[in-house]
Amino acid sequence: MTEPDDLLPEGLEDRLPREAATITRAMRACLDVLGSHGYDRVRPPIVEFEKSLAGRMDGVQPRRMFRFVDPVSLRTLALRSDITPQIGRIAATIMANAPRPLRLAYSGETALIKADQLDPARERIQLGAELVGSDSVEAVCEVVSIAVEALHAAGLKGVSVDFTLPDLVDTLSDKALPLAGDARDAVRRELDMKDAGGLKAAGGEAYLPLLYAAGPFDEALAKLKDIDAGGALASRIEGLKAVAARIDGKARITLDPTERHGFEYQSWIGFTLYAEGVRGAVGRGGTYRIRGSEEAATGFSIFVESLASGDIDQPAEDCLYLPLGHDRDAASRLRAIGWRTRAQIGEGEDARALGCTHRLDGKEPVAL
C-alpha cells in the first residue's frame, strides 16, 4: 500500500462517497434549474486544440493549461481550464445558425497545471449557463436570477451577489473624468488595489470617491450616482437598479464598482456569488463578447465543489439490508419507492457496518 501523501498529485483529490453524493446532488439541482429555464445542455470534449481553447476568450491563459502534442494531428492539445470558451466556440461555429438568444448549459471537469495562491485545487467541476446573443439589462436580469435560484436549489443558504462595473474607468475617463492614456491604466490598477494614496499619485484624485462607493447595494449605488455628475454612468446605474429589482430579496446584494480582479474581460457588468459557510466565491458571471464572432453574451459559472463545502442540510439516508435468499420482488418494489438496498453476498457480513439501517424481513423492512 502506497503512502497517502504519495497517492495523488498536489491539488488533485478523490471525492469519497459522502462528498461525492453532495456534489452530485448539488450539480443535478443546479442543472435542473438551468434546464427548467430553457438552457440546453451541451457537452464539449475535455481536450481540444490549445489554440481553440485560448483563442475564443480573452483571459484564458494557455500557460495555465495542461498541454501535449497530439500524435494524430501533430498539433498542441490542451486539457480545458474553463468551459466558457468552448461554449463560445460552439455558439460561433456549429450553432452559429441556431436562433438567438441561444441558451446553453454545461457542467464538467476542468484542470489547471498550476493552482493559484488562494485555491490549491488543480481540478474543479465547472457548471454554468450562457445566454448567447445579448448582454442587455434583461439578459443580465435573467442570468443573475437563475444563478441565485440554482444556488438555492443546491441547498445553499445566505446567498449573496456582489456586482461590479468592469469598464467603469473607461466609461468615466472618456468624458466625465478625463485621464491621459498612461494614467488610465495606473488609475485602474490603484482602484483594484483600493489604494487611495497610489490613486492620488497616479493623477486619479477625481476617482477617489469611487473607493467609498462600495458596500450594501442601495447606499453604494447612491454614492455612485453622486459621483456621476456628468451622467456618463446613467445607463449603468439604471441597469444595476433593474437587476437588483429582479433579485427581489432572494439574495443579499452588494456593489463594489471598481472590483476588476477576474473581470478584466467582462464588458459592462460582472458579479460574484457567495453563500453562507463557503470560503471564497461559489461562482461568478457577467456580460462579455465571444472573441472571433464578437457576439454579445451573458453567463455565469458555478464551482461545484465549493457548493458542497457550504452549509447544506444532508438528507438522512436509510438503507435496507437484503439477506441471502431474500424476496427479490419485495426488494425491487421497495427500491421503486425510494429505498436503497444492499444485498448480502456472503457469510460474516455486518449489515450495520455496511451502512444499513433496516433489514428486509419477509416483505417488510424492519429497523436494525
Next chain:
Amino acid sequence: MTEPDDLLPEGLEDRLPREAATITRAMRACLDVLGSHGYDRVRPPIVEFEKSLAGRMDGVQPRRMFRFVDPVSLRTLALRSDITPQIGRIAATIMANAPRPLRLAYSGETALIKADQLDPARERIQLGAELVGSDSVEAVCEVVSIAVEALHAAGLKGVSVDFTLPDLVDTLSDKALPLAGDARDAVRRELDMKDAGGLKAAGGEAYLPLLYAAGPFDEALAKLKDIDAGGALASRIEGLKAVAARIDGKARITLDPTERHGFEYQSWIGFTLYAEGVRGAVGRGGTYRIRGSEEAATGFSIFVESLASGDIDQPAEDCLYLPLGHDRDAASRLRAIGWRTRAQIGEGEDARALGCTHRLDGKEPVAL
C-alpha cells in the same frame, strides 16, 4: 469562422443539445439504479500519476494515455483512459479499511491518445460499478443483474449478455486437457482467432469442440458440459447456470467460452453487454483482482455515448415562451410542475424557432 473539420481534433466531439440530453438522461438513470442497489458514487480526478493509473490494473497501457510532466511534482501525469484502476486504487488505499463488500459507482470522462480501429472516439464517458471484496457467483449474479437493470432504465431495448470464461484454457490444460507450456499460449491464440486449422497445428486438437460450444446459452453450456469430461469446469458451469438463472429472462444470454479479446485480465468470468440498435458493445464486466492489494472484485462499465446511440424513445418536450412582462409567479409555478420555459429578452424573437410549443397568456399556457 473556422472550418468545421478544423474545429476539433480527430476523435473528439461536441455533444449538442439533443444528444447531450439523451446522454444525461441515460447516465442519470443508470447511476440511479446503481445508487438504489447501495453503490456509492466516488469521484476520482481525471488526471493522476501515470504510474498509479497503469499500476493498479493489468491491461491498462500507459502508451494509450495522454501524458505530461507535472511542473509541481516533476513526475509524469496522465489523463485517465479507464476509471476502473482509480476505483481499485481508492479501494486499496484510502478505503482499505471500509467494510467489505465495498460497493462503489462512478461516471466520468476518459480519453485515449489513439483510438482503436473499431471505434474512432478518443474520449468517452465511462460509467460503472465495482463490488470490491468478492468474485463469488453471488457477486457476479448481483453485478450482471444490476448492469441489465441499468441498461433497461436508460431506455435500451433488446439487451443481451454474452458470457465468456477467460481462464478456460488455463483451467483445462492444468489437468483435463494437458498442454505443454508453449502450446498453451498458441492454443489460446488460435481459440481467440476461432481458427480450427491453426488450433490443430498448435497441438490443441482436443480443444476443437470448444469452438462449437458458443451461441445461445443453454445449448452452448450443454456442449461445454460434454467437453468437460474430467469435471474441471464443474464449478464454472454451476456458476454460469446460477448467473443465467438470476437474469431470469430479463436479457437474452449467450455463451462464447473462448472469447478472450478484452478479457485478458479478468479472472473466471467476463461478460459483454449489447443492445438493440447499438453498434458494438454497450458495456462489459467480469471478475478480477485489484493489482497491489490482490483483492477480488467484480464490476462492469458502460460506455455512455453508445447508450445514446441506441433505440431509445425520446420524450416529446414542451417548452413555454414567456413574453416580456409576463407573470413571474405563474411561470415559476409552471416550472415547479415540470414545464420548461424560455423568457423573451428582447424584440424580434421567434418563439417557435426557439423551440417553444406554448406561450404564457396571463397565468395559462396556450399552444402556439
